[in-house]
Each structure stands twice: as structure tokens, then as C-alpha cells.
Amino acid sequence: MDDGRPGEFELIRRYFAPLAKDPGSLGLTDDAAVLTPRPGVDLVLTKDMLAADVHFFADDAPEAIAAKALRVNLSDLAAKGARPRGYLMGLALPADWTEGWVARFCNGLAADQQAYGVHLLGGDTIRSSNGLQVSITAIGEVDTGKAVRRSGARPGDILFVSGTIGDAAAGLHARLDPDFSRVHDLTQDEERHILNRYLLPRPRTGLAGPVTGFATAAMDISDGLIADSAHMARASGVGLSIDLSKVPLSGALQRLKMNARHEFMRCFNGGDDYEILASVSKDKAAAFQKAAAAAGCPVTEVGLVEEGSGTVRLHDAGQSLDLSTGGGFRHF
Amino acid sequence: MDDGRPGEFELIRRYFAPLAKDPGSLGLTDDAAVLTPRPGVDLVLTKDMLAADVHFFADDAPEAIAAKALRVNLSDLAAKGARPRGYLMGLALPADWTEGWVARFCNGLAADQQAYGVHLLGGDTIRSSNGLQVSITAIGEVDTGKAVRRSGARPGDILFVSGTIGDAAAGLHARLDPDFSRVHDLTQDEERHILNRYLLPRPRTGLAGPVTGFATAAMDISDGLIADSAHMARASGVGLSIDLSKVPLSGALQRLKMNARHEFMRCFNGGDDYEILASVSKDKAAAFQKAAAAAGCPVTEVGLVEEGSGTVRLHDAGQSLDLSTGGGFRHF
Structure with missing residues (x-):
């Protein structure tokens, strides 16, 4: 040229x-x-x-x-x-x-x-x-026929997520606000971790096998755990109940949760996690967890599938949380 | 929102x-x-x-x-x-x-x-x-195995194109220059035709069958007939010889060819034709042409495949034309 x-x-x-x-x-x-x-x-x-x-x-x-x-x-x-x-x-x-x-x-x-x-x-x-x-x-x-959809979650199933939730959104906030880490008292390691999780998603390709083997429904978390749970709940025609105290959090997010509850919820719901949300029938839950760990992508039980019609309930060690304030991240 | x-x-x-x-x-x-x-x-x-x-x-x-x-x-x-x-x-x-x-x-x-x-x-x-x-x-x-590539043209094959060449590029020029049609004496119908060919490509989906049935190589013309012929010639390791006097032209392009040779070559090589260029062995040429016509996408013989190494020769009723002045359209 x-x-x-x-x-x-x-x-x-x-x-x-x-x-x-x-x-x-x-x-x-x-x-x-x-x-x-x-x-x-x-x-x-x-x-x-x-x-x-x-x-x-x-x-x-x-x-x-x-x-x-x-x-x-x-x-x-x-x-x-x-x-x-x-x-x-x-x-x-x-x-x-x-x-x-x-x-x-x-x-x-x-x-x-x-x-x-x-x-x-x-x-x-x-x-x-x-x-x-x-x-x-x-x-x-x-x-053939083994692709796992969002629509297969059934009441009684157990909900799992891979990795930790909220890091990428926190990384984006740290990127946009140079004072973020100082204000929230994050260590250098914690700051590096969240910045990196925003920059580089880690697709859980190792979970493909365990998901087809055991999950009734699965999707990746890109819009935020709550927003995407609602997508799964609607597609499956069920309710999902998530226990915040069980959701795995990195050191940075644990610190935010303790010190800056509003900021924490913003990151928790922020999206860009690219972790896997999966529902698994109770009798296969242990096997799923074992297979996921063996594949190098440990998963954590975070809640339950209930009767319902597309609803998500979030509670923290028994206490109900109001979801009306925290929407997922909109890529559009 | x-x-x-x-x-x-x-x-x-x-x-x-x-x-x-x-x-x-x-x-x-x-x-x-x-x-x-x-x-x-x-x-x-x-x-x-x-x-x-x-x-x-x-x-x-x-x-x-x-x-x-x-x-x-x-x-x-x-x-x-x-x-x-x-x-x-x-x-x-x-x-x-x-x-x-x-x-x-x-x-x-x-x-x-x-x-x-x-x-x-x-x-x-x-x-x-x-x-x-x-x-x-x-x-x-x-x-399975029947996809037709650019690389199968063999010396002795006959070259065909569908439709007419150069209309879309002329339509683009008419779009950019409100005087184009007046200067080049195009009728209203001719102007409408070229504008429409720029706006709306007509993919020759009807040719899929005749192409798999008879063609040794095929590609669509998006960068211009000459530029894309060179792509086919290189991929096939052959030379292509194209007779401009045989290339089908719309009324608008015929008028340009007569009255404004430089402008004509610019349109002829301009690209965005989305016609099919295909090579067919001599013994199947008639059958290809018949099948194409039956599919509603008539094709015209425009040249020959020769020995060569990625070269294209353009001539007009026997007279050699210099290609150094007319490159294809660059979408990038």
C-alpha cells in the first residue's frame, strides 16, 4: 500500500x-x-x-x-x-x-x-x-444431542458456579478509577488479580466434559451472576435461590464485601466473569464436583433450583437481599 | 432503557x-x-x-x-x-x-x-x-468432498462468468458523482440499473448445483474480474486468458466502453460484482452452460485456462490490453 x-x-x-x-x-x-x-x-x-x-x-x-x-x-x-x-x-x-x-x-x-x-x-x-x-x-x-442448554434446570437441582465472582467488574472499576484500590484498601496482589481478571477472561473449557456428563442446564456468566441466573430461571421455567455467603469470592471481593457493601454489590452483579453457572440433579452433585475438580476447574455449590417462574432469590446466610438495586452489566 | x-x-x-x-x-x-x-x-x-x-x-x-x-x-x-x-x-x-x-x-x-x-x-x-x-x-x-475450490483450474478448461461485469462499481461512481450519468450519457434505466447493482448484490445461489456438478474451480467476483482471476490463477498454478469482447456487459457498461474507455476499465475492474467465475473442462462446458441456464443463472464463456504461474492476460478481440493500470477494488 x-x-x-x-x-x-x-x-x-x-x-x-x-x-x-x-x-x-x-x-x-x-x-x-x-x-x-x-x-x-x-x-x-x-x-x-x-x-x-x-x-x-x-x-x-x-x-x-x-x-x-x-x-x-x-x-x-x-x-x-x-x-x-x-x-x-x-x-x-x-x-x-x-x-x-x-x-x-x-x-x-x-x-x-x-x-x-x-x-x-x-x-x-x-x-x-x-x-x-x-x-x-x-x-x-x-x-450428538448432548449440548447442554439453559432450559433444563429442574426444582431440586443444585446450583454450582466455577471460579470466583465479581473480580472482572472490580477490575474494570479499578481501571476507570485510579483511587479504587486505595479507597477500598486492596493490596497490590488483590489489585493485580482483579485487573487481570478484567483484561483476560479464563474460559472454563475444562468443564465441557463435566457439564455434558452431569449438568441439567448450564450457561456462562457474562451479564452478572444474578442477571444470568434470571436468564436460566426464565429459560427453565423455575426459580433459583442463591446463597451469597456460599458464592466464592477472591480476597479483593471479600474485602469489598466487608468494607464497602454497595461497591461490592456493584461488582458482584457487574458481569464479565466468564465463569460457568450449572444446575445438577442432587444425586449427581458430588460426581459433578469431583469431575470438575479433576478437570482443574473446581466448582462451588451456591444455591438451589426451586419451583418458580423465572425468579431469582438472593440471600446471605438466611437473610433476604433486595435485588432491585443491582442489575447486571449491559454490553449493549 | x-x-x-x-x-x-x-x-x-x-x-x-x-x-x-x-x-x-x-x-x-x-x-x-x-x-x-x-x-x-x-x-x-x-x-x-x-x-x-x-x-x-x-x-x-x-x-x-x-x-x-x-x-x-x-x-x-x-x-x-x-x-x-x-x-x-x-x-x-x-x-x-x-x-x-x-x-x-x-x-x-x-x-x-x-x-x-x-x-x-x-x-x-x-x-x-x-x-x-x-x-x-x-x-x-x-x-461431502464436493466443495469447489479456487485451486482446481486446469490448462484447457474454459472460463465462464455469470451475469454482467462492472455494474456495481459504476453504480458506486454514480452514487459518488451526481454528474456521472449525465457526463457518460446513460439513460435513466441504465442509471437505475447500475445504482441497484451497487445497492443490492444478487448472489448466484442457483449456480451451486451446476458448480459442484461441472466446475473444476470457482469463486465469486468481489475484488474485480481481473483481480479475482489472478487469485484463481495463483491458487490453481495456471494462467488465465480473458477476452474482453466476450465479457457480458449491461447497456450502461457498453456505453461506457464505447465513450469513456478509462472510466469503463475503472468500473470493469471495480469489484462488488458478486458474480461467479468458474472454470470447466472443455467436455463439460456445454452441460455446465445448459444447467446454469436451467437454474436461471446463465453463464457466458469469457476465456481459457492456460499453462502459467498465476498470470492473467486480458485481450479484446485479439488485441492485448495492459493490466498495469487497473487494480481491483480494495475493501481494505
């Missing part, structure tokens, strides 16, 4: 083609990817779109932006019990993109491809009308 | 869910779509991303923007010989979006879903950091 930056085909050759190891990608030299489905599997398809200054900061490390764009999709696959197979990526580059930025972005993808066993299958690169946008469609595989 | 516009879930319920008739979409109420592949088929996956003021004008009719975003993907499927099955859509809405705009956009999708037999499977709606962007991933099916 006149400005010395590589054109689209040169970008593909230098940076994207090395990410496309699946023969179905046709080396990114064709109009489309061609996949031969393995016999006995369903394909699980998910698409998340991320925009600068909405889902990440434009000056975040390019490697981290790439990882986040891929991981939020892998999180959706894990929640359905699907093993990642590949992804297509649409990349809208702002006017001032540089080759160095693209190189680092692709390094981030390469590292995650290796970590999660997934390959680039195809995509499109365009000039953005303004800021950077990344649109990834991820494709996973699950044994 | 505070501003009276529907939130994401309300948008899904009112506008997107009615487009999601395939049971695999799970009514758009889950994290992902689940598809059970039909036995004996490969899946063809393609992703094109369109941005306001890059691929369309922000003030184009919302129905037309929707149609274009879907159709450019259907064109890729047709070029591989795949029948459309469904699509996922990422929609990044600008700050000033209105519910009426979304309603019209979805009307455009609904009309094309009916026309092309395809359904919405899933997606994501986000706030754009600036202008409207639409990212569609389309999924098609083709009998």
Missing part, C-alpha cells in the same frame, strides 16, 4: 495464514472454509463481537484484546459442553492501525490457539469506520 | 427471534446455536464484515444494508457449490440507532431469508464505537 503498510493479502500471508493449520481453512486462500463434521457430533456455534471502548480499552495490549475476543467465545462453547474446534474472525481495523499491532494481536491468538487447541478457519479484514472491532464466530463439537 | 429504546433482550424478542426458525437457533435464548449436521455433507463457512461508509452508505435503506450483508456471504457459499443453511449475525449499532431502523433492517433480512431459504441461527448485538457494522457468518452444506 502507498503508506507502506501491508495490504489485506499480505496480512493474510504473513500473520493470519500461520494461524490456520486446520486443512478446512484451505490456507485462507479461498472464499470459505470447508469442514467435514465428525460422525456422531453436533456443532455448536457462537458469535461474540467486541468493540474498542465498549468491551476493552483501545490501548490494551493487542495480545490481550485478541485473547479476550477469542476467550469469550470459548466460554460460550464450554457452557454448552462443547469442545472447541475452530473459529472465524472478522477484524475491523481503525485508520491508524500498524503492522506491529497486527503482529502482536496474532501472537496473542497463536498463544491461545495452542492453549485451547483451536485454529483459525477463515474470516475477513476490513477498514473500520472508526474504532477497532473484533467479531469471532467459534465452532465447537459435542456428542 | 432510559432513552425509551428497547434493550438487547427486547430487540431479540421483538425483531431477531422471529427470524430464527431453525430449531438449532434455540430461539436465540441460549449462549449458542446447535446444529446436527446432515449425514453426507460438508459444512462451508464464510464470514464477511461490512462497515458503514466502507461497504455501504450509512443512509442507505436499512432493508438494503441487511440484504447486502447477507447476500455477499451467500455469494461465497454459491461459489463453493454450497446450499445456504443458516447464518449468525453480529450487529454493532451506532449511538443514534432507532427502533424503527432495526425493524426495517430485520424486514430486509426476513425478505431475503424467504428468498434464499436461510435462517438466523444466532449472533450478538453491541454498541458500536462509532458507525454501523454488520458481521455475518454464513453456513452452507455441500455433499
